[in-house]
Amino acid sequence: MNDFDYLGEGEVYLDAACQSLRPRHVIDAINKYYTDHNSCGERVKYKWGIETDEKVEDTRAKVLKFLKLSPRKYTVSFTLNTTYGINLILSQLKADKFKKVITTEIEHNSPFLATIAFSERTGLPREVVKRNEDGSISIDSCNFADAVVAMNCASNFDGRKLLNIKDVIKAVHKAGGIIIIDAAQAMAHSVDILRGMEPDAICFSAHKLYAPSLGVIVWRDELMDDMVQGFVGGGMVDDVEESAYVLSATGKEHRYTRFESGLQAWGEIVGLGAALDWLNELPKKDWQNLKNNYTELFDFLSSSDKVHLVNHEANPTISFYVDGLDSHLLGTALSRENIMARTGYFCVHYYLDHVLGMPPLVRFSLGLHNRPEDVDKVKKVMEKIIY
Numbered sequence: 001m002n003d004f005d006y007l008g009e010g011e012v013y014l015d016a017a018c019q020s021l022r023p024r025h026v027i028d029a030i031n032k033y034y035t036d037h038n039s040c041g042e043r044v045k046y047k048w049g050i051e052t053d054e055k056v057e058d059t060r061a062k063v064l065k066f067l068k069l070s071p072r073k074y075t076v077s078f079t080l081n082t083t084y085g086i087n088l089i090l091s092q093l094k095a096d097k098f099k100k101v102i103t104t105e106i107e108h109n110s111p112f113l114a115t116i117a118f119s120e121r122t123g124l125p126r127e128v129v130k131r132n133e134d135g136s137i138s139i140d141s142c143n144f145a146d147a148v149v150a151m152n153c154a155s156n157f158d159g160r161k162l163l164n165i166k167d168v169i170k171a172v173h174k175a176g177g178i179i180i181i182d183a184a185q186a187m188a189h190s191v192d193i194l195r196g197m198e199p200d201a202i203c204f205s206a207h208k209l210y211a212p213s214l215g216v217i218v219w220r221d222e223l224m225d226d227m228v229q230g231f232v233g234g235g236m237v238d239d240v241e242e243s244a245y246v247l248s249a250t251g252k253e254h255r256y257t258r259f260e261s262g263l264q265a266w267g268e269i270v271g272l273g274a275a276l277d278w279l280n281e282l283p284k285k286d287w288q289n290l291k292n293n294y295t296e297l298f299d300f301l302s303s304s305d306k307v308h309l310v311n312h313e314a315n316p317t318i319s320f321y322v323d324g325l326d327s328h329l330l331g332t333a334l335s336r337e338n339i340m341a342r343t344g345y346f347c348v349h350y351y352l353d354h355v356l357g358m359p360p361l362v363r364f365s366l367g368l369h370n371r372p373e374d375v376d377k378v379k380k381v382m383e384k385i386i387y
């Protein structure tokens, strides 16, 4: 079966960094939840609820397995998206445990703004550190002492990766800090960089991972010691009195409730489990196809002197602008040809606009749904528009 058989002839979707297309397997799993066992998880004793509970627990286990993290050390909680996850953590951290907050210059607004808000709330100073061209950090130039650190391990405009992630985590921990990794872009196509890494939290968006719209926080159990619970509600208490409550999440099995107040997106959680199964079983040729496609597109764009690439190397996410051509107009022209690409600063205003001084850009972000003929078409249309 073609997992993306709903794509129309000539429709070229190049916005996978925002939301991946969902394979049939995932869509079927969500539909099955709604038609076969539509029920609330974790509260319901009838059989539909039991099936939902089993599938939700499976998804938690699959997320940890996908990341090669131990359930003895880490807990998986579901939320709305990456942004929500990062904010949920930062807004509940105890200020008196830390001396500063650190982020990096190439961040999406998601950690970038959340670290500004954290600094404003706590009065702690904030530092924005540089990333090298290859995405790594020069650790020697950073002072991580008692710092809260939040940074991505793959960027959303050129896919550059935090190549020395292991050493960064080690350095932060050695200095008494904690580190939250924004894995929004890494999970789908660069998860290898993250596997087995042990930061204090990993936040990602399932909607960039061939799964439904959903956020995930994977967190080290000790993180709770640094937090004061301030976002509370149904599903997380054992007892409630007139002016007090007892949180239920004392044992390991219920620890995930600490970030899950209120009803969750059960169908989406089930869909994430299906997406992880699908990714785990994907034949090598599909990964090779993705690589061929983005390499060909990168080589094509690199060969034109009118095109200015932000990327230093081929990657599923490629950003650029074209001499004398407004990127938004180019995006509209591409759309007329049924090519769906993003234009602007992709929520990386600070780095792309203020540090690099780039004009608004075009972003082609490819995914496993792209076919070789998509690349042929983009090349043909770009040639027609540019020359």
Ligand SMILES: Cc1ncc(COP(=O)(O)O)c(C=O)c1O
Binding pocket: 017, 018, 081, 082, 083, 084, 108, 110, 111, 152, 154, 155, 156, 182, 183, 184, 185, 205
């Ligand atoms: C690197 C990175 N971080 C965070 C986000 C925010 O993701 P969401 O909007 O799903 O919260 C994005 C979204 O594109 C991203 O690419």
